[in-house]
Amino acid sequence: MHAFQHFQSEFGRHIRDPRQAPCPDGVPARRMAIYNELLFNNLTGFLDACFPITRQILGDKRWRRLHRAFFHEARCHTPYFREIPREFLDWLPSDFGPRWLKELAHYEWVELALDVMDAATPVHDPQGDLMAGMPMLVPAMMNLCYAWPVQRIGPGYRPRKPCQTHLLVYRDAEDEVQFIELNPVSARLVDLLQDGKLTGRAACTAIATELGHADAQVAIHHGAIMLEQFRSAGAILGIRA
Numbered sequence: 001m002h003a004f005q006h007f008q009s010e011f012g013r014h015i016r017d018p019r020q021a022p023c024p025d026g027v028p029a030r031r032m033a034i035y036n037e038l039l040f041n042n043l044t045g046f047l048d049a050c051f052p053i054t055r056q057i058l059g060d061k062r063w064r065r066l067h068r069a070f071f072h073e074a075r076c077h078t079p080y081f082r083e084i085p086r087e088f089l090d091w092l093p094s095d096f097g098p099r100w101l102k103e104l105a106h107y108e109w110v111e112l113a114l115d116v117m118d119a120a121t122p123v124h125d126p127q128g129d130l131m132a133g134m135p136m137l138v139p140a141m142m143n144l145c146y147a148w149p150v151q152r153i154g155p156g157y158r159p160r161k162p163c164q165t166h167l168l169v170y171r172d173a174e175d176e177v178q179f180i181e182l183n184p185v186s187a188r189l190v191d192l193l194q195d196g197k198l199t200g201r202a203a204c205t206a207i208a209t210e211l212g213h214a215d216a217q218v219a220i221h222h223g224a225i226m227l228e229q230f231r232s233a234g235a236i237l238g239i240r241a
Contacts, residue, residue, distance in 0.1 A: 040067070040071060042081065043067065043070075043071060043081075043084060044064070044067050046081055046082070046084045046085060047067060047070075047084065047085060047088055050085040050108060050109055050112050051085070051088075051105055051108045051109070052108070053104060053108060053153065053154055054101065054104055054105050054108060056154065056155050057097070057098070057101070057104070057153070057154075057155065057158070058097060058101075066092075066096070070088055070091055070092075073091070074087060074088070074091040082112075082116055085109050085112055086109065086113070088105075089102075089105055089106060089109050092105060098158065099148075100147075100148035100150065100153060100159060100162075103146045103147060103148050103150050104148070104150050104153050106146075106150075107144075107146065107150035107151065107167075110142055110144065110169050111169070111177045113142075114140050114141075114142065114169060114170065114171045114177050115171065115175075115177055117140045117171065119138075119139035119140040119171070120139065121138075121139060121173075121237065122136065122139065122237075122240075123241045124136045124237045124238040124239060124240060124241050125238045125239050125240075125241050126237060126238035127238065128238045128239030128241075129200075129239065130200040130224070130227040130228065130231065130236065130238075130239060131199065131200040131201040131204070131224050131227070132199060132200070132201065132239075133199060133200070133239030133240065134196055134197070134198065134199055134200075134239055134240040135193050135199075135200050135203075135227060135230075135231075135236050135238075135239055135240075136196060136236065136237045136238055136239060136240050137170075137190070137193055137194060137196075137230075137235060137236055137237070138170045138171065138172065138173075138234065138235055138236070138237055140170060140171035141168070141169070141170035141171075141194075141235070142168075142169045142170070143166075143168055143182075143187060143190045143191055143194065144166070144167045144168075144169060145164065145165070145166050145167075145187065146164070146165045146167070147162045147163075147164060147165075148162055148163060148165065149163045149165045150165060150167075151165065151167060151179065151181065164184075165181070166181070166182040166183065166184060166186070166187035167179055167180070167181055167182065168180040168182050168186075168187070168190055168235060170234075170235050172233075172234035172235075173234055173237075178233065178234065178235070180233060180235065185207060185211070186226050188207055188210070189203060189204070189207060189223060189226055189227075190230075190235075192206055192207070193236075196240060200223070200224065200227050201220065201224075203223070204219065204220040204222075204223030204224065204227075205220060207219065207223060208220055208223075
């Protein structure tokens with residue numbers, strides 16, 4: 001067993017850094033090179049698919065060098081290829097590239113994360129009164145706040161100054177990932193509803209109180225409109241049955 005573990009260790013070191021670590025004894029160098037290339041190509045395929053804008057921003061040459069550094073340095077904690085983008089995101093240095101690059105990469109990763117998220121739809125009343133009942137958000141959802149306008153970043157737009165950005169990202173009933181840009185008030189409303197313990201009216205009243213609104217009923221009315229908009233967009237399923 002000790003010899004096999006030693007072989008595995010040598011094999012892994014060579015895969016990570018074939019220039020510095022010798023090929024394990026008994027393995028033909030040509031076969032090892034083919035295996036190494038296949039493994040690296042699989043990894044880059046997943047990263048290319050998950051981070052297309054990040055790739056465009058960095059350019060292919062710099063993007064591939066980043067892949068090599070990840071392949072060499074990272075110590076992944078999962079054997080599943082679909083988890084590689086998350087491992088890459090965790091590894092990506094915060095000071096690499098533009099100041100907003102890591103947030104951009106996170107924004108791109110979110111779509112994959114929600115697409116594969118295992119989240120069963122709970123029992124609910126789709127036509128229920130959202131103010132009287134407890135609104136039920138879709139189970140595959142993330143209520144996100146970024147320091148930069150990540151949804152606008154691309155080859156033609158690279159922000160120079162931070163701009164706080166709230167985004168609601170969720171998987172709808174057709175299993176399509178959707179994005180809604182929020183303001184701080186609507187983001188707070190979603191935040192209050194995520195525990196599923198408040199009625200719509202209670203959540204809207206809490207926001208009116210937090211804002212110190214001069215006319216609470218006006219704030220509650222606007223909150224009711226927001227809830228219906230979320231339902232129309234598929235972010236709210238209905239009310240808890």
